[in-house]
Structures are given as structure tokens and as C-alpha cells.
Amino acid sequence: MVNAALSLYGLITCCLLAIVSSTVWWMLYAWRRPETRSVADGRLQGTSTAAAPSFSLLVPARHEQDVLAATLERLGELDYPDFEVIVVVGHDDLATQQVAYRASASPRANITVVIDNSWPKSKPKALNSGLSSCTKEIVGVFDAEDEVSLDILRQVGPAFAEHGADIVQAGVQLVTFHDRWFSLRNCLEYLFWFRSRIHAHARKGIVPLGGNTVFFRRELLEQYGGWDGECLAEDCEIGIRLCSRGARAVVSYDPRFATREETPASLRAFVRQRTRWSQGYIQVFRRGHWRMLPTRRQRMTTAYILLFPVLQGLAGLFILASVVTIAAVKMPLELAMFTSLPALAQVIVVCLEAAGLAELCRTFYLRCRWYDYLLLVVTAIPYQLVLAFAAARATWREVCGDAGWEKTVHVGAHRAPAAQVLTAPARLEA
Amino acid sequence: MAFVTVVPVTVPATAVAAGERSSLAGRLWARLVANSSTLLTLGPVMVLVGAVQAVNAGDWPAYTNDDPGTYLARAWAVQTGRGAHHSLAPYTYWYDHVPFGWIQIVPITWLGQMFRDGSSANVATREIAVAYTLISALLVFVVARRFGCSVVWSAIATGLFGLSPLAVTYLRQMYIDTIGLPWLLAAFALALSPRRRLWAFAASGAAFAGACLTKETFILWLPALAWLVWLRADPKARRMYLFAWGAVAFVLLVLYPMYAVLKGELLPGKGHVSLIGAIEWQLSQRQSTGSVLTRDSKGYELVASWLEGAEWLWLACAAAIPFTLLRRETRVLLAALGVAVLYVLHPGYLPEMFVIGVVPFAALTVACAGDVVWKLSLFGRGWGQRIWRLGCCAGLVMAGAQFVPSWANADEVAMTSNESAQLFETENWLEHHVPRSATLLVDDNVWIQLVDDGYTPDKVVWFWQLDSDPDVERRYPLRWRDINYVVITDTMRVNVLTSASSIPSVVEAIGHSQLVASFGQGPDAFQIRRVGKALAKVPPVWFPMSEVTRSPKSSSGQGAPE
Numbered sequence: 001m002v003n004a005a006l007s008l009y010g011l012i013t014c015c016l017l018a019i020v021s022s023t024v025w026w027m028l029y030a031w032r033r034p035e036t037r038s039v040a041d042g043r044l045q046g047t048s049t050a051a052a053p054s055f056s057l058l059v060p061a062r063h064e065q066d067v068l069a070a071t072l073e074r075l076g077e078l079d080y081p082d083f084e085v086i087v088v089v090g091h092d093d094l095a096t097q098q099v100a101y102r103a104s105a106s107p108r109a110n111i112t113v114v115i116d117n118s119w120p121k122s123k124p125k126a127l128n129s130g131l132s133s134c135t136k137e138i139v140g141v142f143d144a145e146d147e148v149s150l151d152i153l154r155q156v157g158p159a160f161a162e163h164g165a166d167i168v169q170a171g172v173q174l175v176t177f178h179d180r181w182f183s184l185r186n187c188l189e190y191l192f193w194f195r196s197r198i199h200a201h202a203r204k205g206i207v208p209l210g211g212n213t214v215f216f217r218r219e220l221l222e223q224y225g226g227w228d229g230e231c232l233a234e235d236c237e238i239g240i241r242l243c244s245r246g247a248r249a250v251v252s253y254d255p256r257f258a259t260r261e262e263t264p265a266s267l268r269a270f271v272r273q274r275t276r277w278s279q280g281y282i283q284v285f286r287r288g289h290w291r292m293l294p295t296r297r298q299r300m301t302t303a304y305i306l307l308f309p310v311l312q313g314l315a316g317l318f319i320l321a322s323v324v325t326i327a328a329v330k331m332p333l334e335l336a337m338f339t340s341l342p343a344l345a346q347v348i349v350v351c352l353e354a355a356g357l358a359e360l361c362r363t364f365y366l367r368c369r370w371y372d373y374l375l376l377v378v379t380a381i382p383y384q385l386v387l388a389f390a391a392a393r394a395t396w397r398e399v400c401g402d403a404g405w406e407k408t409v410h411v412g413a414h415r416a417p418a419a420q421v422l423t424a425p426a427r428l429e430a
Numbered sequence: 431m432a433f434v435t436v437v438p439v440t441v442p443a444t445a446v447a448a449g450e451r452s453s454l455a456g457r458l459w460a461r462l463v464a465n466s467s468t469l470l471t472l473g474p475v476m477v478l479v480g481a482v483q484a485v486n487a488g489d490w491p492a493y494t495n496d497d498p499g500t501y502l503a504r505a506w507a508v509q510t511g512r513g514a515h516h517s518l519a520p521y522t523y524w525y526d527h528v529p530f531g532w533i534q535i536v537p538i539t540w541l542g543q544m545f546r547d548g549s550s551a552n553v554a555t556r557e558i559a560v561a562y563t564l565i566s567a568l569l570v571f572v573v574a575r576r577f578g579c580s581v582v583w584s585a586i587a588t589g590l591f592g593l594s595p596l597a598v599t600y601l602r603q604m605y606i607d608t609i610g611l612p613w614l615l616a617a618f619a620l621a622l623s624p625r626r627r628l629w630a631f632a633a634s635g636a637a638f639a640g641a642c643l644t645k646e647t648f649i650l651w652l653p654a655l656a657w658l659v660w661l662r663a664d665p666k667a668r669r670m671y672l673f674a675w676g677a678v679a680f681v682l683l684v685l686y687p688m689y690a691v692l693k694g695e696l697l698p699g700k701g702h703v704s705l706i707g708a709i710e711w712q713l714s715q716r717q718s719t720g721s722v723l724t725r726d727s728k729g730y731e732l733v734a735s736w737l738e739g740a741e742w743l744w745l746a747c748a749a750a751i752p753f754t755l756l757r758r759e760t761r762v763l764l765a766a767l768g769v770a771v772l773y774v775l776h777p778g779y780l781p782e783m784f785v786i787g788v789v790p791f792a793a794l795t796v797a798c799a800g801d802v803v804w805k806l807s808l809f810g811r812g813w814g815q816r817i818w819r820l821g822c823c824a825g826l827v828m829a830g831a832q833f834v835p836s837w838a839n840a841d842e843v844a845m846t847s848n849e850s851a852q853l854f855e856t857e858n859w860l861e862h863h864v865p866r867s868a869t870l871l872v873d874d875n876v877w878i879q880l881v882d883d884g885y886t887p888d889k890v891v892w893f894w895q896l897d898s899d900p901d902v903e904r905r906y907p908l909r910w911r912d913i914n915y916v917v918i919t920d921t922m923r924v925n926v927l928t929s930a931s932s933i934p935s936v937v938e939a940i941g942h943s944q945l946v947a948s949f950g951q952g953p954d955a956f957q958i959r960r961v962g963k964a965l966a967k968v969p970p971v972w973f974p975m976s977e978v979t980r981s982p983k984s985s986s987g988q989g990a991p992e
Contacts, residue, residue, distance in 0.1 A: 028674065033627045034664040163441050198440075205442040251440045326692070336692045337685065344681045351677035355669040 006335060012318060016342035019315040020349065022304070027352055030196035052157045055083035056134035056218065060116075060126035061144035065095040067412040068144045069103060075142065076109025080153035084110045088130040091117045096144075122405040123211075124227035124234035131218075131226045140215040141235075145410035147260035148213070155257045156215050165250035166220050167242060169198065170213045171258035175364055176414045177372070182270055183263040184375055185383045188353050191360045194258070198251050206293065206302050207249040208281075209239030213259040220247060231287070232403060233280020240284055240302060244292040255363040262414035267386070272406040274390035275397065278309040282398045313391025316384030319343050350380050468581050472571055475585045479567050479592035484560045485845045487602045488553035492849035496921040497783075498555035498604035499875035503892075504532040505539050506878060512887060520877075520887055521899045525695070525708035528686055530643035531606035544882075551882040552853065552875055555604035562608050563601040567592045569615035570790050576622035577760050577794065579801040587797030590746075591790050595840035596739025600786050602844075607786035610644030613637050614651060615790060621658045621675070622759070628674055631659060635675040639682035648787060650773055654766035661759055701900065716779040717929070729780050736785045740792075742833035747792040750799030760798040766791045852950040856917065859947050859958065868914040869906070871896065871939055871961075873921040893922055896935040910939035910961060915946070918957040918970060930977050941966055941978030 057075060061068045068087070075085045087100040097113070104111040116129040131139065138160065142148060149155075152170060159168045171194045177187040194210070201207055214235065224242065231237040243249055264270040284290070285306040293299045304311075322339050325331075331339075354373055361368035397403070452460075462469070493499070507513030507520040518529040535558055539545060544554045570591045574584035591597060601608050617638035623630035638655055641648040656672075663671030690696045690705035698707035720727025737744055751767070754760040770788045774780060804822055807815050857879045864870065870890050872880065881887050888905065893916075895902040896909060906912035916922075916939045930937050943959035943966055950956055953971050969975050 028628055028670075031628050031664075031667050031670045031674075033625065034666075159439060163439065165441075202440040203443050248442060250442075253440075333689070333692055337689065340688060344684065347681050347684075348674075348677040351673045351680075352670070355673035358669045359667070 006331070010335065010338065013322065013339050013342060016315050016318055016322070017345065019311055020319075020342050020345040022308075023312070024345065024349060024352065026197040026200050027192045027349070027356075028196065029200035052081060053138050053160055054136035055080065055138045055140055055153055055157070055215070056136040057083060057085045057140045057142055058088060058127055058130040058134070059085060059142050059144055060088045060123050060130065061096050061100065062090055062093055062121060062123075062126070063096060064144035064410060065099045067410050068096060068099045070412070070415065071142070071144055071146055071148070072100070072103040072109070072111060074148055074150070076103075076106065076111065077150060078148070078153055079150050080157070082136070083153060084112065084134075084136060086112045086114055086130045086133050088114045088116050088126040090121050090126070091115050092121075118229070120405065122229060122234075124231060125229040127234070128226040128229060131221060134218055137218060138215050139218045139221055141212050142259070143212045143261070143410075145261065145412060145414075146212055147414055149257040149259065152213065152257050152259070155254060156252060159250055159252050160215075160217070163250045164248055166217050166247040167207065167209065167239070167249040168215045169202075169207060169209050169239075169249065169251045170215070171195075171253040171255065172210050172213050173255070173258040173260055173360075173364060174263050174414070175260045175366060176262045177360075177366065179263055179265070179413055180267065180270075181375070181379055182267065182383055182386065184357070184372060185353075185379055186263045186270070187360065188356050188376075190261075191356050192353075194253050195255075195356075199253070201301075201305060202249060202251040204298060204301055205249070206243050206290075206298055206305065207239045207251065208236040208284075208305055209249070211235040212261075214239075216242075228287070230403065231280055231283050232276045232405065233284055236277075236281060236306075237284045237287065237289075240306070241287075241289040244289050258364075260364075260414050262410060262412070264408050265411050265413070269408050271386060271390050271393070273408045274309075274387065275394045276406050278313065278391050278394035279398050279403070281306045281309050282394065283403070286398075309387075310391045310395055313384075313388040315342075317388040319346055320381065320384065346380075350377060471581045471585045472588065475589050476564070476567060479588060480560075480564055482593055482598060482841050482845065483563050483601060486847075487556040487560050488550070489848040489850045490844050490846075491599055491602065492920070493552055493853045493875045494920040494924075495603065495782075496874040496876075496919070497606075498559070499552065499873065499878045500892075501532045501535070501604060501606060501609075502539070502551060502555050502558075503874050503878040503881070504529070505535045506545055506881065508533055509536045509540055509545065520881075521892065521895050522703055522901050524703035524898075525690065525705045526712075527606060528643045528646050530640060531609045531645065534640075534644070535604075535609065548883075550854065550857075551878045552850070552857075556602055559602055559604040559608050562604075562612055563592065563597075565612040566601075566608075566615055566790065569612055569619055570793060572619045573615055573622065573790075574794055574797050576619060576624065577763075577798050578757060579797050580804070583797045583801040583804065586800065587793045590743055590793035590796055593837060593841065594740035594743050594789070595837060595844070596736060596743075596785065597789055598841060598844045599739060600783060600789075603783075605783040605786060606645045607647075607783045610641045610648055611786060611790065613641035613644060614648050614787065617641060617655055618658065621655060621662055623662075626662060626664060628671060631663065631671050631675045632678045634659065635677070635679035636682060639679045642679075642683060643686060645787075647773075647781070647784060650769050651766055651787070653769060654762045657765055658759065658762045661762070712779075718778050719780045721777050722774055722780070729774075732780060732782055733774060740789070742829070742837075743789070743792055743796070746796045746829070750796045753799035753802045754795055756802050757798070760795075760802075763791055763795045763798065767795065852956045853919065855949045856919070856947075856956045856958065859949070860915075860917065863947070864915055864958075869912060871910075871913045871916040871936065873917070873919045875921070876917050876919060893925070893933060893936045896939075897933050909935040910942065911963075913939050913961045916940055916943055916959050916961055918959065920954065920956075923954075923970070923972060926974075927972065930974065934977075937974075937977045938979070940973055941969065941975060944968075 059071065059075065072085065072087065087104070089097045089100050097115070100113045103109070104113050112133060114130050114133050116126045118125040118129065127141065140156070156168050156170055159165055172190060173194065174183070174187040174190045177184040198207065198210075220242065224245065227234045228237045228241070239249065264273050285303065290299060290302040290306065293302060319342050323343050326336050326339055354376055357368060357372065357376055360366065504519045508518060513520050513523070517523045518533070523529070538558055538561070539554070542554070544551065567588045571584045571588045574587040575581070579587065592601070614637075617634045620630045620634035620637055634655070638652075659672055659675050660668065687696065687705060695702055695704045696706060698704045719729035719732060722729040722733045724730060747767070751764060754763050767788070770791070773784070804819065806818065809815065809818055853875065857876060860870070860876070860880065861883055866885055866889070868889065870880070870885075871893050872890055874892050877890050877892050880890050891902060891906070891913070896906065903909075916936070918940065922936070925933060926937060926940065939961050940959065942963065943961045944964075945957055945968055946960050947958040948955050957970060959966075965978065966975070
């Protein structure tokens with residue numbers, strides 16, 4: 001009996017070690033060898049000469065009257081010859097409608113407002129409503145609070161022609177890392193995701209897409225019926241679905257053109273967002289489109305990616321538990337040493353996160369002090385607990401069949417104060 | 431623009447057609463052909479180093495130090511699981527040294543069945559040491575190549591490392607420095623990886639941790655290695671490289687204190703050994719070897735013997751240092767040697783085998799400087815360079831004429847003479863004349879040999895343990911009165927002379943013993959003595975009978991291999 005328990009314990013440790021190892025591998029993918037970068041640097045030059053497809057930019061907005069005006073203003077100023085902006089607003093959301101109509105009245109930008117009548121409301125349904133009004137070759141998605149780079153279309157446009165892409169995912173970065181205690185780690189997750197991990201997946205031909213700054217060929221979207229209106233992670237879902245049908249997804253990350261976003265404004269909002277994503281990933285797993293991927297390896301990897309948020313949450317919990325067990329329970333020394341390995345591997349993760357923080361600050365011209373590094377270390381365990389809670393909550397909700405959409409509230413903290421001053425009068429004038 | 435790194439585009443990978451991959455054998459053959467000049471140059475040097483190191487290694491030098499026996503005894507304990515409760519040693523492991531050295535030789539002793547057949551366990555330590563030395567020699571070549579040296583100069587580095595009389599003396603003995611050296615050199619080789627993959631840097635960190643977990647003093651090479659990693663890391667992502675290297679090294683190193691914590695032996699306390707206690711002892715209580723700058727100190731004697739053992743290597747190294755500054759990466763050699771010199775100069779305890787870690791860096795310095803000088807074109811290209819190189823060759827031949835004969839003479843002695851007969855005869859006599867039920871007080875070279883030959887480990891007592899190991903004290907409450915025989919060898923004699931107060935029971939045992947058999951001549955003779963109640967009638971000539979009393983003293987103190 002004791003032996004069985006110890007074996008099980010060892011087995012769990014092996015799984016934890018595998019999970020943490022895959023985390024480290026994906027975190028470091030972009031840095032694994034220097035050549036990739038030098039080659040990529042060369043490719044960056046002369047992008048503007050390539051063919052320039054036309055863009056329809058979808059902006060679904062819900063109760064985001066405070067941030068939408070500035071977003072639309074900026075989208076209107078994008079440096080690109082041929083694009084349109086389509087704002088999708090719910091029929092019940094009058095305040096946001098008002099902001100959207102005011103922006104569309106401006107002669108400087110080509111903005112159309114589409115009213116979404118679906119119920120209950122969700123982002124994918126809004127996107128589908130907007131899709132039917134798109135007229136250009138490429139459909140892009142932005143969120144209402146996004147701080148978009150003015151050159152984003154100049155960067156993305158050529159990727160379609162040069163690499164024969166059907167889908168292009170560009171970078172997104174959370175930048176408000178001083179907001180809340182969890183913001184710092186949240187920002188770093190985005191850094192490692194868009195800077196590194198998503199490239200590892202793209203290389204294998206599987207891209208769990210992000211929610212915005214993502215671009216599709218319109219005909220492809222129409223052919224496959226747009227987004228899945230009932231999925232909580234519609235972004236990931238469409239990525240996996242299109243990839244499994246043979247679409248060519250290209251990831252294009254350049255910090256200069258990354259869309260800036262803010263972290264959730266409160267812990268509650270953060271937990272909700274995390275729950276939604278984790279549950280969405282489980283939903284995508286259960287939908288089973290990934291089973292159509294051509295190779296077995298791709299299928300296995302995708303299944304793992306989709307279950308990863310839950311596994312990661314649980315792994316964090318187990319690792320904490322293992323540390324407590326080692327301290328509290330008398331067990332064979334060898335087993336205790338072995339059990340501590342995942343926790344030690346987690347220490348490597350924290351070190352790499354510290355290196356990531358330094359890079360984040362240098363790349364995005366953010367200010368970073370020594371206590372930010374301290375915060376990074378101190379928040380490691382609480383953050384794991386929050387992730388574990390969200391993962392557990394997501395699993396529970398999925399088991400209970402509760403798939404309601406919990407929206408993240410945005411306040412615009414990621415915008416530079418100067419930008420807010422500039423946009424405020426514009427809002428009044430319109 | 432000051433962007434750190436940019437990875438703009440990742441496209442899905444395209445599958446490689448089966449035909450495009452060549453067969454493994456084909457690729458191996460292609461590599462062999464491509465590297466034939468390396469093989470033809472390095473091959474003879476390695477054969478020479480192998481011959482000089484291996485031939486007669488079992489008989490020369492004498493087994494004057496029982497550290498190799500100690501490490502092999504600990505490997506035996508790990509392999510057979512017969513150590514003291516989860517211990518890393520046949521007796522209580524007391525954190526005198528990090529344990530990875532003897533843990534890693536367990537696969538070798540197990541595969542080589544070194545604890546089963548009738549062969550000598552003492553000779554086994556020499557075999558293992560030679561194997562490690564050959565790996566080190568190969569790695570010296572790799573590191574030299576990766577520092578930018580030509581094949582010839584890299585091979586010269588290997589020769590300088592493995593052929594000096596000093597290297598033959600020290601590397602043949604299975605000190606943990608010898609075992610840790612390949613790890614240290616591998617850490618440098620990986621940090622110099624030409625493709626600069628991140629994993630190579632992480633592996634470098636792991637290898638460095640392996641080195642420091644084998645011999646703790648290798649931590650002194652941390653600044654040089656960290657500097658090298660900094661220089662070699664991708665400039666756009668330096669921090670990521672440094673952190674990956676450092677994090678892996680740190681996490682592996684932490685395993686050691688964690689072992690102590692899990693056993694409840696981190697902090698000093700009553701009735702158990704502790705890591706902190708052992709470190710304190712190593713750093714402060716250990717008898718200083720004195721300043722190497724004052725004549726007549728032990729440190730001075732030791733350093734003088736090091737210098738004498740490889741005189742020309744050290745001279746060439748000193749002359750070579752300025753030239754290593756000409757290349758960016760070889761400057762770390764100065765850091766490596768500088769730290770070593772500072773350590774030698776520090777007042778306090780200087781272990782005699784410390785020099786093992788310094789020799790490869792001296793050899794590398796000479797080779798790197800030689801390569802720089804060889805490639806200088808002071809007089810332009812063409813004829814000017816040819817004349818320059820002719821001059822270099824002449825210089826080399828002249829230098830060679832100075833040191834090759836003396837090294838060859840010393841190496842010839844190492845390859846032919848027998849200095850270990852005393853020990854082997856002693857062991858042989860014991861096996862034939864002393865009953866297996868007897869309790870013996872021995873050094874660790876004899877210990878592992880006797881246990882290997884079937885003596886009960888509990889009945890054979892390493893002399894240091896009688897006064898310091900709680901387990902042994904429990905087993906032999908009467909201390910020296912419980913001992914039947916004491917086997918006096920070089921190690922025991924030296925320790926009685928230098929640290930009698932730490933091993934009072936050993937002094938008492940010898941003081942109450944009568945000679946049974948003696949091997950060798952003069953005061954250095956190995957003696958087998960039966961312990962009894964009466965005082966020794968004819969004690970060894972060097973033995974301080976004044977230390978012996980009628981009643982056993984109680985004292986504490988711990989002994990350690992150096």
C-alpha cells in the first residue's frame with residue numbers, strides 16, 4: 001500500500017517535470033539559437049515594396065464607450081492605402097453605439113458601424129455579424145481597447161504575399177505591468193507567448209491564435225463559416241480549425257508593431273478572463289477539429305496545447321503541494337530529492353522570467369526597477385495559485401455545462417497620458 | 431534602434447523528403463574524412479599521453495595519500511548500498527566533500543565489476559583516474575580549438591597538459607579534482623560552442639555544476655566561466671543566455687544543500703554531522719599550510735614542488751599571458767589563472783591537489799599564445815611570414831630541447847619504477863595471516879582492498895573514524911582496546927605526526943601494540959602491529975610515545991581526505 005502510494009507520487013512527479021520542461025522549452029524557443037534572429041532581421045528590410053492587399057478591420061465593442069473613441073481615432077490614422085474599419089456594437093449598448101457613430105461621422109476615416117442583434121452576446125457572434133459587412137481581401141480583428149501600431153498593416157500586408165499566408169498573427173503585448181500585483185507576470189506571459197511560444201507552435205503548423213491583431217483571408221473565413229459563436233476561446237478555435245483544414249498560418253512578431261494592451265483591472269476580472277480562456281481551450285479540445293490534423297505528432301501536440309492551461313494550473317498546485325509534502329512527511333531521501341526536481345525546475349522558469357522582464361523593458365521602453373524583479377519572485381507562488389484556481393473553475397464550469405461569456409472590463413490604463421490628453425478633446429468635438 | 435531581439439516571421443516547417451537525408455554511416459564517414467587532419471595530429475598526441483599516463487600507473491607513484499581509497503570506498507558504499515543509513519560513505523558521511531565525484535564513478539566500478547574479481551582495488555583507482563585524464567586531455571584539445579587555435583597548437587595544448595611530470599604524478603591518483611576536471615573543461619568547451627545554441631550554454635551551466643559538485647574548489651573558476659559566457663552569448667539576448675546558464679547551474683548546485691536539509695543536517699547540532707559545520711571546519715579550523723611566500727612553511731614547500739614538477743610549463747605560461755590578451759575570448763584564461771594564483775597566495779589551508787585544476791589552463795594559455803604568435807604577420811605576408819614562421823619553429827625546437835629531455839626522464843621513471851610494493855605486500859600479508867574475524871585499524875587504501883577481498887566492512891575501521899564517527903564509537907565503545915591490529919602506512923604515519931590530537935585513539939592503539947610484520951626499510955616502513963594491553967616494546971622510530979597514556983583520552987576532531 002505504501003509502495004503503491006510512493007509509486008503514484010513518483011509518477012506524478014514525472015508528469016510535473018514533463019510539464020515544467022515543456023514550459024521551459026517553449027519559453028526559450030525564440031532564443032534557442034542566434035541564427036534565427038539574424039536571418040529574421042534581414043527579412044525585415046524592404047517589406048513595403050511587396051504587394052499590398054486591402055484590409056477590413058473588425059472592432060467588436062461592448063460597454064467600451066470609454067476607450068473606443070481613441071482606438072477608432074488611431075485606427076483611422078493607420079498608414080496604409082486601402083482599408084476599412086467596421087465597428088460591431090450590440091443592439092442593447094447605446095452608449096458605445098453613440099461613440100461609434102460619432103467616430104464614423106468623421107470624414108477622415110472609413111468607419112462603418114454594424115449593430116449585432118444576437119443574444120446572448122459574445123465576441124464571436126459580434127465578429128460574425130461584422131464579417132458579413134466586410135468587403136476587402138483581408139479581415140483583421142482588433143479589440144476596442146487596443147493601442148494599435150500605425151504601421152501594423154504595412155508589416156502584415158506583405159506577409160500574405162511573401163509567405164503565401166492564409167492567416168497572419170502579429171504581436172500583442174500587455175504593457176501596464178505596474179497596475180496590480182499580478183500585472184507584471186501577466187505581461188511576461190504575453191511576452192513569452194508572442195515572442196517565443198507561438199512561434200514554436202507555428203513551426204509545427206498549429207497556431208492557437210490570439211484574440212486580436214490577427215488577420216485572415218476573407219474568402220477562407222466565409223468558406224468555413226466564420227467564428228464559432230458558442231466557443232469561449234473563439235480565437236484559438238478558429239486557428240486550430242483552419243489549421244487542421246490546411247490553412248497556412250504565419251506568425252509575425254516585431255515589438256515595434258505589437259499592439260499594446262492593458263492587463264485586467266482587478267483580480268476578479270483576471271480570474272474571469274483566465275477561466276474563460278482555460279474553459280475555451282477545453283471546449284476547443286472537445287470540439288475535436290484538431291483530430292483532422294495530418295500528422296500524429298501534430299495531433300498530440302495540439303491536444304497537449306489545448307489542455308495546457310488546465311495542466312499548468314494543476315501542475316502549479318501540485319508543485320506547491322510537493323514542497324509542503326517534502327517538508328511535512330517523512331519519506332525516503334531519494335524520493336524526496338526526486339520530488340523536489342519540479343520545484344527546482346520552476347526556479348529556472350523564474351530566472352528566465354527575470355531575463356524576460358529585462359528584455360520586455362528594453363524592447364518597449366518601459367521603466368523597470370530592482371523591486372520589479374523582487375515582485376516577480378514574490379508573486380510566483382500567488383500567481384500560480386490564481387492560475388490553479390482559474391483552471392479548476394474552468395474545469396468545473398465546463399463539467400457543469402456553464403458556458404456564459406464573462407467579459408473583461410477595460411479602463412485604458414495602457415495608453416500614455418499624452419495620448420489621452422490628445423484624444424479627449426477629439427471626443428468632445430465629435 | 432535599440433531593439434533587443436526581433437523574430438518577425440515564423441512559417442510552418444516543410445517536411446524534408448526522405449531522399450535528402452543521407453545515411454548515418456555516410457555522414458560519419460564524411461565527417462571522418464573532413465576531420466582527417468585533426469585525427470592525424472591529435473591521434474599520436476593522445477596515444478602518447480595515454481601511454482605516459484597509463485603504463486605502470488598501478489605501481490607509480492606510491493600510495494602515500496589514502497584519498498583515492500576513500501573515494502573508492504565511498505563509491506563502494508553507494509554501489510552496494512551498505513553505507514551507514516542512506517549514507518554516501520561506508521561510515522557517516524559528514525559533508526567533508528561534495529559527493530558527485532564518487533557517485534559518478536559508481537557506473538564505472540559497476541560495469542567494470544571492480545568490486546568482484548580478484549584485482550587490486552588500489553590499482554582500480556589508477557585505472558579510473560587515467561580514463562578521466564584521457565577525457566580531460568581530449569577536452570583540452572576541444573577548448574583550444576574553440577579558442578581559435580590551429581589543430582597543431584591545440585594538440586600541443588593536450589601534450590602540455592598530459593605529459594608534464596607534475597601531471598603524471600597528480601593525475602594518476604584518483605583525486606576528486608581528477609574526476610571533476612572533465613566537467614570543468616566541458617563547461618568551458620560548451621560555453622565556447624561555435625553555433626552558440628542556447629542549450630549549449632544551459633549544458634555549460636550543468637557541466638559547471640557537475641564540476642563543483644565533484645570538487646568544491648572548482649567554484650573558483652566561476653568568474654572566468656561567467657565572463658566567457660557573457661562574451662560568447664548572443665549580444666542581442668545576453669541576459670537570456672546568462673540567466674539560462676546560471677539558472678541551470680544554480681538549481682543543480684542547490685541539490686547539495688537540499689540533501690543536507692532533507693536529512694536535517696544543514697545546521698550544526700548535537701549528535702549529528704552538518705553541512706555548515708563541515709564548511710566552518712574546512713574554512714577556519716583546518717590547519718593552515720602557512721603563507722607560500724615564507725620559506726619553510728608547508729605551503730612554500732608544496733608550491734615549490736608544483737613549480738619543479740612542470741617548471742617549463744609555468745615559465746612558458748607566464749611568458750604567454752600577454753599574448754592571450756590580444757584575443758577577446760582568451761582573456762578569460764588570465765581570469766582563470768589569476769583567481770588560481772590569488773587562491774594559492776591566500777593564507778590558510780592549501781590542498782596539495784589544487785594544482786590539478788590549474789594545469790589545463792596553463793597549457794591552454796601557452797597554446798593560445800603560441801597560436802597568436804604563429805599567426806602574427808609582422809613582416810607582411812608571403813616571404814616575410816615564411817621567415818617569421820621559420821623563426822617560430824626554431825624557437826619551438828630550442829624550447830623543446832630545454833624541457834623535453836627532463837620531462838622524458840621523469841616520465842620514464844613514472845612508466846617503469848615500482849613504488850607501491852610495500853602496500854601490496856602489506857595487503858597480501860594481511861589477507862594470508864590475519865583472520866577475517868579480527869578488528870583492524872587501517873587507512874582507506876587498505877580498507878577498500880580488504881573489504882573488496884571479503885573482510886566485513888564493520889570489522890575494518892578507517893583510522894580517522896575511531897575518534898569522530900558516532901557510529902564507529904557506538905560499535906567500539908572501548909575505542910583502541912577493541913582493536914586487534916593496526917596497519918601503519920604512510921598516510922597514518924603522516925597523520926599521527928601532524929594531527930595526533932585529532933586521533934588520540936590511533937595514537938593509543940599504536941602505543942599499545944607490538945610489531946608483527948614490517949615491509950620496507952627505515953622509518954617509512956609499513957608495519958602491521960597487534961594491539962594489546964601492554965605498552966609497545968619497540969614503537970616505530972618516528973612515533974611520539976610521549977603522547978601515549980594509560981587511559982584513553984576523549985577528544986573530538988574530524989579527519990578528511992584533502
